[in-house]
Amino acid sequence: MIRGIIEILLILCCSAAAGAATWYVAGIARQITYVTLADGRREERRLPLLFRILLPFTPNLEGVAKSPGMAKSRDRSDAMITTAGYEGLLEGWEFISLKFLVPLLVTPIWCLLWIPATRYLPLNRGRFILLCLVGALIAFYYPASWLKRAVKMRQAKIIRAMPFVLDLLTLSVEAGLDFMSAIQRTTERRTVDPLTEEFMRVVREIQVGTPRRQALRAMSIRIDLPDMRSVVNALVQADELGVSIGSILRIQADQIRDRRFERAEKLANEAPVKLLAPLMICMFPCVFLILLGPVIFQLASAI
Numbered sequence: 001m002i003r004g005i006i007e008i009l010l011i012l013c014c015s016a017a018a019g020a021a022t023w024y025v026a027g028i029a030r031q032i033t034y035v036t037l038a039d040g041r042r043e044e045r046r047l048p049l050l051f052r053i054l055l056p057f058t059p060n061l062e063g064v065a066k067s068p069g070m071a072k073s074r075d076r077s078d079a080m081i082t083t084a085g086y087e088g089l090l091e092g093w094e095f096i097s098l099k100f101l102v103p104l105l106v107t108p109i110w111c112l113l114w115i116p117a118t119r120y121l122p123l124n125r126g127r128f129i130l131l132c133l134v135g136a137l138i139a140f141y142y143p144a145s146w147l148k149r150a151v152k153m154r155q156a157k158i159i160r161a162m163p164f165v166l167d168l169l170t171l172s173v174e175a176g177l178d179f180m181s182a183i184q185r186t187t188e189r190r191t192v193d194p195l196t197e198e199f200m201r202v203v204r205e206i207q208v209g210t211p212r213r214q215a216l217r218a219m220s221i222r223i224d225l226p227d228m229r230s231v232v233n234a235l236v237q238a239d240e241l242g243v244s245i246g247s248i249l250r251i252q253a254d255q256i257r258d259r260r261f262e263r264a265e266k267l268a269n270e271a272p273v274k275l276l277a278p279l280m281i282c283m284f285p286c287v288f289l290i291l292l293g294p295v296i297f298q299l300a301s302a303i
Helices: 002-030 049-065 068-084 092-114 125-174 179-189 194-207 212-223 226-241 245-302
Strands: 034-036 042-044
Touching (some): 049 092, 068 092, 068 212, 092 125, 125 179, 125 194, 226 245
């Protein structure tokens, strides 16, 4: 009797805990987060759901994440977060805390999911512990891989937009506008994208008193792209020597188009090599089975 009551209470407690966890996760999933752009506009931007679940717990590891030994890793994380466009939503010390918190949440769930499989798979204790360690390593490296992917995606969008934006700036400058007015006009009339956000920030920094060269160099550091560094260096040099900015922008736009075309050619040349392994593993066995299957069946029947 008492055992049955205890079992019922345990079931009720587990159900209540599961319900509370579901309610908490669902509430976080419905939240919409924004970043404030330099011109005051707000842009919707969301972190992964796993990060949003664990962010309230990052202050528990603030002391570890802000320790002097983590300074280099923290600065690198801050730079990558800025490049990825999540500045204001995530800080370097919070990202370091997430790298420790994600395995703490994911590893027990990963291990629990493998427990039913032990009945059907030959998993002894050593193999099970190895699987748990693999899950912990994957969970530990997930935040870093997500951040690298976010950086690459944003940089790809910037590279894609640069020739068109430089053409707009060239037309505006050649029509009589100064360089900063051309940037401001272009950012006001274009839809918000990563390159527009960066130019908005440059305009805002110059308006509050930052020298133009310094603001442009800071933008190239934030974006961390060779094409952008080339454009900024050319603009700074033209500003120092008094060369026409319009011609510099046109030359840079043409060069960026040429480099983008070369990258596309390189990817096209690499495609056959990358397709070779999937073809050999997936396609060729199926083709051989279809072609040789009837022959083998007839030979086996004749024998």
